Amino acid sequence: ILNVEQSPQSLHVQEGDSTNFTCSFPSSNFYALHWYRWETAKSPEALFVMTLNGDEKKKGRISATLNTKEGYSYLYIKGSQPEDSATYLCAFGLVGSSNTGKLIFGQGTTLQVKP
Amino acid sequence: DGGITQSPKYLFRKEGQNVTLSCEQNLNHDAMYWYRQDPGQGLRLIYYSQIVNDFQKGDIAEGYSVSREKKESFPLTVTSAQKNPTAFYLCASSLTALWTGLYQPQHFGDGTRLSIL
Numbered sequence: 001i002l003n004v005e006q007s008p009q010s011l012h013v014q015e016g017d018s019t020n021f022t023c024s025f026p027s028s029n030f031y032a033l034h035w036y037r038w039e040t041a042k043s044p045e046a047l048f049v050m051t052l053n054g055d056e057k058k059k060g061r062i063s064a065t066l067n068t069k070e071g072y073s074y075l076y077i078k079g080s081q082p083e084d085s086a087t088y089l090c091a092f093g094l095v096g097s098s099n100t101g102k103l104i105f106g107q108g109t110t111l112q113v114k115p
Numbered sequence: 116d117g118g119i120t121q122s123p124k125y126l127f128r129k130e131g132q133n134v135t136l137s138c139e140q141n142l143n144h145d146a147m148y149w150y151r152q153d154p155g156q157g158l159r160l161i162y163y164s165q166i167v168n169d170f171q172k173g174d175i176a177e178g179y180s181v182s183r184e185k186k187e188s189f190p191l192t193v194t195s196a197q198k199n200p201t202a203f204y205l206c207a208s209s210l211t212a213l214w215t216g217l218y219q220p221q222h223f224g225d226g227t228r229l230s231i232l
């Protein structure tokens with residue numbers, strides 16, 4: 001059974017702190033890695049789609065890195081703000097699912113930023 | 116504004132009853148998906164469709180059925196055979212699933228919360 005693990009499960013930080021969390025996935029048969037942000041009472045929103053080993057992507061204060069050989073991705077938030085409070089989901093796509101768009105999701109990391 | 120609309124937001128099912136969750140998109144996306152979320156678990160794929168009049172089972176399809184008669188619409192029926200239907204259901208779509216499907220981000224609706232009466 002293929003598994004995607006996210007850690008930590010939850011995180012509480014103060015406004016202005018920088019933070020990071022991890023997504024671990026099977027290193028074999030990698031095809032793509034997605035990150036989504038899911039705010040309470042809203043729909044999940046795509047942050048990044050990463051496909052190449054060593055990929056680094058950035059969107060404002062949020063950035064992500066990808067290591068396909070060891071099977072992990074890090075999501076970094078620089079200078080956290082209360083509006084960054086959300087659940088961050090990662091999802092793994094493997095070779096063989098490339099023509100279906102089928103993703104395997106982790107359980108998410110819930111971030112709470114205190115003002 | 117383009118997007119995905121799910122309805123209803125809340126739904127209650129009686130024992131032995133089938134209920135249908137609606138999902139409509141105006142993004143002109145080919146691929147559509149249904150996910151189920153339970154507390155402490157990741158999103159699990161129920162069914163997906165790459166093109167009109169075609170759909171495939173996901174990881175937890177038992178007790179569910181779908182149809183894809185129009186590109187914009189992908190309704191999910193929770194049948195009486197689904198013994199534990201209480202969950203949060205999310206519909207998603209992506210531009211295309213053929214060959215480059217995993218390079219495309221998925222766009223999600225706001226979800227439907229289904230409970231048992």
